[in-house]
Amino acid sequence: xxxxxxxxxxxxxxxxxxxxxxxxxxxxxxxxxxxxxxxxxxxxxxxxxxxxxxxxxxxxxxxxxxxxxxxxxxxxxxxxxxxxxxxxxxxxxxxxxxxxxxxxxxxxxxxxxxxxxxxxxxxxxxxxxxxxxxxxxxxxxxxxxxxxxxxxxxxxxxxxxxxxxxxxxxxxxxxxxxxxxxxxxxxxxxxxxxxxxxxxxxxxxxxxxxxxxxxxxxxxxxxxxxxxxxxxxxxxxxxxxxxxxxxxxxxxxxxxxxxxxxxxxxxxxxxxxxxxxxxxxxxxxxxxxxxxxxxxxxxxxxxxxxxxxxxxxxxxxxxxxxxxxxxxxxxx
Amino acid sequence: xxxxxxxxxxxxxxxxxxxxxxxxxxxxxxxxxxxxxxxxxxxxxxxxxxxxxxxxxxxxxxxxxxxxxxxxxxxxxxxxxxxxxxxxxxxxxxxxxxxxxxxxxxxxxxxxxxxxxxxxxxxxxxxxxxxxxxxxxxxxxxxxxxxxxxxxxxxxxxxxxxxxxxxxxxxxxxxxxxxxxxxxxxxxxxxxxxxxxxxxxxxxxxxxxxxxxxxxxxxxxxxxxxxxxxxxxxxxxxxxxxxxxxxxxxxxxxxxxxxxxxxxxxxxxxxxxxxxxxxxxxxxxxxxx
Ligand SMILES: Cc1cc2nc3c(=O)[nH]c(=O)nc-3n(C[C@H](O)[C@H](O)[C@H](O)COP(=O)(O)OP(=O)(O)OC[C@H]3O[C@@H](n4cnc5c(N)ncnc54)[C@H](O)[C@@H]3O)c2cc1C
Ligand code: SF4
Ligand code: SF4
Ligand code: FES
Numbered sequence: 001x002x003x004x005x006x007x008x009x010x011x012x013x014x015x016x017x018x019x020x021x022x023x024x025x026x027x028x029x030x031x032x033x034x035x036x037x038x039x040x041x042x043x044x045x046x047x048x049x050x051x052x053x054x055x056x057x058x059x060x061x062x063x064x065x066x067x068x069x070x071x072x073x074x075x076x077x078x079x080x081x082x083x084x085x086x087x088x089x090x091x092x093x094x095x096x097x098x099x100x101x102x103x104x105x106x107x108x109x110x111x112x113x114x115x116x117x118x119x120x121x122x123x124x125x126x127x128x129x130x131x132x133x134x135x136x137x138x139x140x141x142x143x144x145x146x147x148x149x150x151x152x153x154x155x156x157x158x159x160x161x162x163x164x165x166x167x168x169x170x171x172x173x174x175x176x177x178x179x180x181x182x183x184x185x186x187x188x189x190x191x192x193x194x195x196x197x198x199x200x201x202x203x204x205x206x207x208x209x210x211x212x213x214x215x216x217x218x219x220x221x222x223x224x225x226x227x228x229x230x231x232x233x234x235x236x237x238x239x240x241x242x243x244x245x246x247x248x249x250x251x252x253x254x255x256x257x258x259x260x261x262x263x264x265x266x267x268x269x270x271x272x273x274x275x276x277x278x279x280x281x282x283x284x285x286x287x288x289x290x291x292x293x294x295x296x297x298x299x300x301x302x303x304x305x306x307x308x309x310x311x312x313x314x315x316x317x318x319x320x321x322x323x324x325x326x327x328x329x330x331x332x
Numbered sequence: 333x334x335x336x337x338x339x340x341x342x343x344x345x346x347x348x349x350x351x352x353x354x355x356x357x358x359x360x361x362x363x364x365x366x367x368x369x370x371x372x373x374x375x376x377x378x379x380x381x382x383x384x385x386x387x388x389x390x391x392x393x394x395x396x397x398x399x400x401x402x403x404x405x406x407x408x409x410x411x412x413x414x415x416x417x418x419x420x421x422x423x424x425x426x427x428x429x430x431x432x433x434x435x436x437x438x439x440x441x442x443x444x445x446x447x448x449x450x451x452x453x454x455x456x457x458x459x460x461x462x463x464x465x466x467x468x469x470x471x472x473x474x475x476x477x478x479x480x481x482x483x484x485x486x487x488x489x490x491x492x493x494x495x496x497x498x499x500x501x502x503x504x505x506x507x508x509x510x511x512x513x514x515x516x517x518x519x520x521x522x523x524x525x526x527x528x529x530x531x532x533x534x535x536x537x538x539x540x541x542x543x544x545x546x547x548x549x550x551x552x553x554x555x556x557x558x559x560x561x562x563x564x565x566x567x568x569x570x571x572x573x574x575x576x577x578x579x580x581x582x583x584x585x586x587x588x589x590x591x592x593x594x595x596x597x598x599x600x601x602x603x604x605x606x607x608x609x610x611x612x613x614x615x616x617x618x619x620x621x
Contacts, residue, residue, distance in 0.1 A: 071354040102603065104353045104588045219617075245592035248354070248585045252396040254438045256354050261591070269583045269593065272400075272421035275556055277582070277596075277618035287595075287618075295598040 002166065003179045007155035010175035015045060017172060018080060022117070025062070027051040027083040033127070035083070050151060051083045052125040053139075054308055059088040060095060060241040063112040064260075070248070071256040073108045076115040080168075084120040087132045089144035090306035091241030092118075097300045098244045117164050120145035121156075124190060126198045129309025131322055133198040134205065137307050140191045150187035157183045207325035211293055211303070219286070220331050226324050227281035229317035230264070236311035236319070237262035242292070242304040263288055289324070353588055356393050356438030357382060361431055362413060367499035368492075371464055372429055373405060373417040378439060384408055386475040387446030387468060387579065387607045391587045392416060393438035394431075398424040401584045403606075404442075405467040407474035414439070417467035417499065443587040444606050447472055447551065447577060456485045456543045460562045462534050462554025466490055466499055468579050469553050473507070480512050487514045487541045491534025491558070494519050495527050516540055534558060535565045545570050553579040560620040563610055573611035580606050580613070 006014065018024055024040035026048045035051040038044065062081060099109035123130075123139035132139055141148045146165035149156040157179050160166050169176055237243045238260055245268075247261040261268060264284050270276045278284045296304035305321065312320045363375035384390070386408050393399035406415035420429050431437070457476060461469040469488075476486055488507070492498045498517070508515055516537040518530035530537060534554070550571055552562045559578060566576050582594040582601040589603030597616045599605065613619055 071352050073352070099590060102589050104590070106588075106590055107352050244590070246585070247591065247593070248399065250393055250396060250398050254356060254358070254393060254395055258591075261585075261593070263592065263595075269595075271581060271583050272425065273555070275621050277621040279621075283618070290597075291595070295595070298598040 002160040002169075003184070004158045004160065004169065004176040005152075005155060005179040005183055006158055006176050011156065012045060014172050014175045015040060015048075015082075016042060018168075019045075021078065023077050023079040025079065025081045027055055030056065037081070037083075040082075049083075050121045050149060050156075051085070053123045053127050053130060054085040054088055054310075055083070056310075056313075058239055058241040058310060059084060059091050060243075062116065063092075063095065063109050064099070064244065064246075066238070067257060067259045068108065069255070069257045070108045071254075073111065076111050078115045078117070080117045080119060082119040082121075084118050084141075084145065085123055085308075086120070086139055086141045087130075087137055087306040087308040088241060089118070089120055089141050090132075090137055090302070091308070093144055093302065094242040094296065094300065094304050094306075095244055101300075117146045117168060118144070119147045119149060119165075121149045122151065122187065122191060123194050124151055126194060126201060127309060127313075128201060129312040129320075130198050130307065131202045131205070131309060132307035133195050134202050134207075135211065135303060135305055135307040138191075139194040139198055150183075150190070152183045152186045157187050202322065205322040205326045207322065207329045209329035210325045218331065220328075222324070222327055222331055223282035223286045226319060227285045229319055230281055230285065231317055232264060232266070232281065233316060234262040234264050235314040235316070237264055237288075239310035239314045240305075241308070241310075242296070242306065263291070289321075289328070293325075354440070354586075356391065356440035359414075359437050359439050361433055361435045361437060364431065364433060367417060367501075368497045370420045371417060371497075371499050372420075373415050373499075374428070374431065374437075375406075375413050375415050376437060376439065377413045381411075382414065382439070382442075383411060384414075384442035385446035386449070386471045388442035388444050389468075389587070389602075389606060390414075390416070390439045390441035390443070391584075392428070393440075394424065394427050395436065395438070397427050399438075399585075400424040400428075401443075401587060401602075403468035403471065403579070405470045407471060407478065409475070409478055417464060417470070419464040441587060444602055445604070447475075447607055449475060452549055453482045454484060454547075456548040457483055457487070458538075458541060458543055458548055458550040458566075459486065459488045459490075460534065460538070460550060460552045460554070460566070461488070461490045462558040462562075463492060463497070464499070465554030465558070465579070467553075469551065470500055470503070472551060473513075477507075477510060477513070480510070483512065484547065485512055485514065485543070487516070487543060489516045489518075489534060489537035489541060491518045491520070491537065491554075494522055514541070533561070535561050538562075538565050538569060549575045549577065551577045551579075556581070556620045567610075573614055574609045576610040578608055578610055578613070580608060582606075 025037040027035040030036040035055045099106040120141040146162045148159040245261045246258040292305040357378045357380045359376040359378040365373040389403045402416045405417040584594045585591040587602045589600045594601035
């Protein structure tokens with residue numbers, strides 16, 4: 001993997017140079033402690049940031065929006081997404097497996113995916129709900145990006161992983177310098193620090209056992225207890241980028257669109273005649289956790305939860321997946 | 333700052349050149365057959381070549397209305413047209429029942445894994461069907477009949493609510509004449525004297541069926557409750573779980589293993605099924621619902 005250095009000033013110029021050719025989505029501060037994506041323009045360029053941690057909006061929205069036409073569908077203008085975090089690259093790993101794996105490739109997802117350059121970044125801090133480091137992740141990207149940025153004083157170390165990343169750097173070669181050992185040492189220190197921070201934030205949670213025995217989560221009263229608080233808004237599922245479920249709708253001329261759907265809704269698995277495999281909230285809850293830590297892992301070899309904490313952030317009932325998993329570990 | 337701007341982009345251009353997996357083939361309704369008070373068979377002619385393996389299913393769409401999964405009930409050897417036997421059960425099926433000859437519908441597929449016919453060569457085939465579950469079984473049976481020399485014996489146990497609810501009535505008359513095919517039928521209830529065959533739930537027929545357990549496989553399709561008790565009965569009779577083939581019905585939207593709806597444990601019934609041997613799925617509690 002090629003490693004280069006780019007200073008802040010050159011970074012801005014680099015971005016400015018891409019605005020014509022690409023739709024660039026990059027992070028902006030939202031409120032005191034959050035980030036969100038917006039389309040980059042020469043006007044807002046000076047305000048964009050790399051983000052200390054992941055954005056509010058789930059990364060899936062770029063490739064699998066909440067509603068979209070799937071037949072026919074649009075060609076996508078090439079886009080660059082900047083500031084993607086490690087937990088989100090893990091989300092994309094799962095979405096790729098679902099949408100592009102198997103016998104059929106989803107053409108709509110593929111169109112968006114292949115027209116996107118991902119510029120990810122190391123986290124330089126973590127939210128209270130972040131827990132990547134305790135669910136087989138880390139707060140820095142190790143796969144799945146085209147270019148990864150590690151923030152250093154006055155600039156970034158750029159790791160260039162793919163041909164798409166390479167092409168982008170080569171076309172703008174004058175902005176990049178060679179990286180020096182000092183830079184790398186600085187980023188390594190940051191990586192260790194943020195990883196430790198995530199571990200510290202999560203010191204009260206211990207669910208290694210629930211993960212370890214990647215067997216089906218048992219029938220316990222825990223599901224009833226958790227589900228009691230759930231108001232069935234589906235927010236946790238819509239915020240989660242490994243939630244790939246959708247429902248197809250039919251339009252005139254045999255055209256089709258799709259909408260996000262969620263296993264937490266009562267009608268989700270209902271069949272004609274009224275049969276429903278998961279008619280109650282506890283059953284749906286158990287299925288959700290099974291999907292995240294067991295079923296998809298059986299399919300693909302990794303968890304369908306990456307520790308991004310969005311479901312914790314959005315839940316009006318304050319259900320915290322880490323607490324549930326910890327309790328689950330204790331019931332075993 | 334314009335957050336989210338691009339998430340709402342509207343289509344500007346249709347970028348599709350190759351066939352979109354969600355695209356269906358326009359098909360003309362050639363014939364509509366009333367099978368019972370709430371079941372019809374529609375015969376459609378796809379405008380493109382379409383073939384399937386028995387047990388695989390299709391998504392059938394009505395323009396601007398909706399789409400639902402069905403298993404072709406015709407023989408896969410019949411290539412020009414496809415029969416789909418449909419019970420009125422809700423919104424889309426209600427609209428399908430209102431179709432007239434000449435209407436255009438969409439079909440896409442075939443999806444999933446069908447019955448592994450070759451694994452059944454030289455065996456005794458015990459078929460257990462109930463209600464509209466006879467639809468895929470008709471396709472299966474026609475497939476067996478086409479190459480009947482390859483099978484030891486076929487036993488068809490079929491149950492319906494009442495004599496009027498029996499579907500494929502005229503075909504049963506033809507099937508009864510086939511030597512290697514043994515047909516047992518039952519109805520749940522019936523006024524005395526009208527029905528000469530068995531009365532009772534379909535699983536009772538299994539006690540009358542004669543087969544060589546060591547060399548037999550069983551094929552089950554019907555309403556969930558029948559599948560459940562049918563499977564239980566077959567196990568009692570000594571069938572190994574891996575010799576019981578179940579055709580599973582789950583909620584489906586995409587049919588392609590993408591949308592999640594048909595999830596059953598780690599499986600997606602649309603792509604890993606809909607035909608499963610019982611051993612693969614027996615531990616999932618939500619199996620029969
Ligand atoms: C593989 C397979 C093969 C099949 N083969 C056949 C066959 O050969 N013949 C046959 O007759 N049937 C068959 N079926 C069953 C058939 O697909 C259903 O009967 C059909 O989908 C019913 O559609 P509907 O719109 O009429 O029913 P509805 O009950 O109106 O709608 C069914 C769909 O809409 C959703 N829905 C409806 N109401 C609600 C609500 N209030 N809240 C949330 N969601 C709702 C359901 O979840 C379901 O997805 C098969 C099913 C499968 C899975
Ligand atoms: S979960 Fe980890 S990778 Fe994701 S934002 Fe938080 S610290 Fe960064
Ligand atoms: S389940 Fe929650 S923490 Fe896990 S990936 Fe989804 S939103 Fe993030
Ligand atoms: S119906 Fe969509 S995944 Fe099976």
